[in-house]
Amino acid sequence: MTLSELIDGISRHQKDQEKVVTAALILRLLYHWQSLDIDTDEKDVHYARQWSSETIRLWIDNIQSWDQEWITATVASDPFNLLAGFSVLPDSDAEAAIQTYCQLCQTLKKEHQLTIIAPENTPLVYLFLKAREQSHLLFDPLQSASIEEALENQTLTDLSAFSLASHALFQSSFGQHRKQSRDQSWQPIVYAEAIRASRVRDINSAGLTLLCQSLIIDRQSPEADQLSQWLLRIRRTDQLLGCWELFSDSVNIANLLSTVNAYWGQHAYSKPDIPLYPGIAQRQHQQQSLPSFPEMRQPDWQRMDAKIASMLVWLDSHVDRFCMPETCKTRTEFTDHLKPLVECSLLLYAMTGERHRNHNSPYCQWAESMAKRLFWHIEQEKLIESFRLYPTTSLAMLVYPFLERAAGKQSPFHNEVRSLLEVPEASSHERTPMRRMDFHFLCRMMDAVPTPNHDLSTQLSDTLLFSSPNPLILSNDDVYDITHAFFYATQFGEKACPELEPVAPWLEEILPSLTLALSLDKDNDIAGELLLSGIYSRQPFGNCQALTLDILMDGITENGAVPGPERSMVEVEDEFIRCYHTTLVAALALLETRISYGEPWSTDEIPDVAESENRFLLEASEVLYTELGIEAEYGQNKVRKKEKELAFLVNAQKQTFAVSKYAMNSPAIQQTYQCQQFLASQNLTAPLLFHSHPDLTGESWSIREYLEGELWLKQYNQRLPEGYYQLGKLAARLHTRRPDNLPSAINQHWIDTLRQTEVHDTRLEQVIKTFLETMQTATETLLHGDLHLGNVIETNNGPQFIDFDECGLGAPEMDLAIALAYVNTDLEEFRICKEKIIQGYIEAGGKVSQTLLNCCIILAPVYVSEKQIAVFRGIEYHQAIENIRKIALRQTLLHLDASEPLN
DSSP states (O other), X not given: OOHHHHHHHHHTTSOXXXXXXXXXXXXXXXXXXXXXXXXXXXXXXXXXXXXXXXXXXXXXXXXXXXXXXXXXXXXXXXXXXXXXXXXXXXXXHHHHHHHHHHHHHHHHXXXXXXXXXXXXXXXXXXXXXXXXXXXXXXXXXXXXXXXXXXXXXXXXXXXXXXXXXXXXXXXXXTTTOOOOSOOTTTHHHHHHHHHHHHHTTOHHHHHHHHHHHHHHSOSOOXXXXXXXXXXXXXXXXXXXXXXXXXXXXXXXXXXXXXXHHHHHHHHHHHXXXXXXXXXXXXXXXXXXXXXXXXXXXXXXXXXXXXXXHHHHHHHHHTGGGGSOOSOOOSHHHHHHHHHHHHHHHHHHHHHTSHHXXXXXXXXXXXXXXXXXXHHHHSOHHHHHHHHHHOGGGGGGGGHHHHHHHHHTOOOTTHHXXXXXXXXXXXXXXOOSHHHHHHHHHHHHHTTOOOSSOOOHHHHHHTSGGGGOOOGGGOOHHHHHHHHHHHHHHTTTTTSOOGGGGGGXXXXXXXXXXXXXXXXXXXXXXXXXXXXXXXXXXXXXXXXXXHHHHHHHHHTSXXXXXXXXXXXXXXXXXXXXXXXXXXXXXXXXXXHHHHHHHSOOOOGGGSOOOOOOXXXXXXXXXXXXXXXXXXXXXXXXXXXXXXXXXXXXXXXXXXXXXXXXXXXXXXXXHHHHHHHHHHHHHTTSSOOEEEEOOOOTTSOEEEXXXXXXXXXXXXXXXXXXXXXXXXHHHHHHHHHTOOOSSOOOHHHHHHHHHHHHSOOOOHHHHHHHHHHHHHHTTOOXXXXXXXXXXXXXXXXXXXXXXXXXXXXXXEOHHHHHHHHHXXXXXXXXHHHHHHHHHHHHHHHTTOOOOHHHHHHHHHHHHHHHHHTTOOEETTEEOOSOHHHHHHHHHHHHXXXXXXXXXXX
């Protein structure tokens, strides 16, 4: 596409009053283009210059006749570029155009209260007019002084290319002088911006960055050369930059502006003796002093400790999300759920290493505790089954060495993991150099021999890092390749790596600026990994790291979470998914910085890391070891209630133990213990291996052998109604036993509950009265107390009861009634289940009072609700206990019709 075609294409989409912006940009482009001695078609250039000049003159001549809205929109669209374009006209035309524009701005402001020049454009417009000695046309002395003061005091917190360009033009009096000696303190900022600009292929920002490089620092620098070469490389054969498909006016104006700024930067960089624009006064100025890069300062270590603590609290509060679910149906589901666990395990591995121990990191204890919780919580057997099923997910097996080292325990599947790594399928998908390094590191950790085997030097030589890559063209994936090379080569900072010596110059010159560049790009995830790479490769602390740390800490939210890069997380609403990876990286980056460059820790200054709500597995394992001398290898917390916690712990011989803690300081605990000892002697439940009385804290512990089998509840629908026949027979078997010296706890509990219940129904009042009268002569026997299909397990030795926490003496009809209270089908099904449980009970030798059973059936919901069991008839209730009681009372009315007459 020629310039003529470009002009014609854009013009077709513009009204006459809009074309002035295009004309100004075309004139700017031609000025820089020709100053760079770029080969051009003279006829094409002549047409472009003539069209632009005529368009601007037409705009000036007709400006008073055009609609004010169009005038305002055109004038305000890009005031600096309009003025800069006007200056390229012949002297008389340039003066007329600039003065007309300034008069128009003053008129619109005075008569219509319209401020044409936006604040972000004001500095450049002022600098341009001042360089031409025409600033009085738009700015009064007071306003001029205010702008200059703001420019002189400008901080470098906003490092956008536009901000840097304004700063550079001010320091150089719009390019009339340049700083003669290289100021090293500026280099990281400008270079970082150059990287950031070109990484996103922003031609506009790249050109402005090159302009800054030429005006503030010596023109000759490797970074600027690379940026200049990149702009030349992407230039088209017709010397234009951008897409130029003529879709719309705005698209092509943006492309045109990018091309103009690209050539502006090239012009300033390669032709320092040619003014940036014609007509700018050539005055001699004394060399001005430049504001320096902010002096290097040590981070605020106290603030850093507070940020670290807040992140660990956030991670602690999401511990359940780092654990694998019990079932994953597909490989994708498996890998998606495993990824957070592996990455959290990596953090714990690093935090519990020698590096942290040698520096007395106060966070090691938290990491060890977290590792043990994860180690015990994950279903290790199901996890290894998944790896057997999906051997190509071998990298996920890093969870084993990471957690094993952090928790100080070895998985019972350690040797099997090692053997799985040596099968060809395990490494079949490790194609990229980074993934090969991942895999080799895993094999080293597990003492496995990968196929094929490569030493560390060979592995590193295959990575992108050893090609000394041009940072201006690195993608995010490329940077991740580089960071992983540092991680695995140095074993996450635990050892020096001589093999990295060949890339030392690249590390010293590039890595700090690259870290700052990615931080400026608001990518805390990858910036954190680059910080870690610098630390692990033994780089000194400098300005770039200081700024990066400030930006990183600013990105940590109040609750300790660090959101991931927005460009990839826009659609994610789940805070954990959006934040977990960046939070892990940021936490480790701050910790490693604290160890490498910080002051020694003073424990008095370390904020407390909140205790997790799920510390029970650690306590349970200690009780198991202390009382029975059995060391748990792993486990899972199965039940957590206000009054009880239960975990299953497994030892090296794969024996499983059920460890419970009760928080009820009452005689009922001792009663439960006596019942369970008696039932174990009758082969009705698993042996109770240990029981402790409540201590001063009101807590009591018990340890039982674990019964292998399947809960009847898992086949609920298939077991109805026949399951209730079997349940009746089991209940009769239980009820024929009676230990000595037990109180009538259940009978009394029912009676006390009903006496305290407010009843506003005459039928229920009659039921309660009949119940209380019948109970005076009822037979007492040993009851389960919470009899239902969920508390029966099918073992190799037949069905057995579990969970005797509610056991005691009482009328047998109470157990049967509670079992029927959990029938979650219609009333007809309820009648059949009732018949079946009675049939089985009587056939097994039990005796039933029909009247008492009917009373218990009707009143069971009230009793169940008073025990705060928020499940009745298959519906889960989360209301307060008073609401549960009211619902239960209403439900009892249904049973009045489902039961035989009480008499």
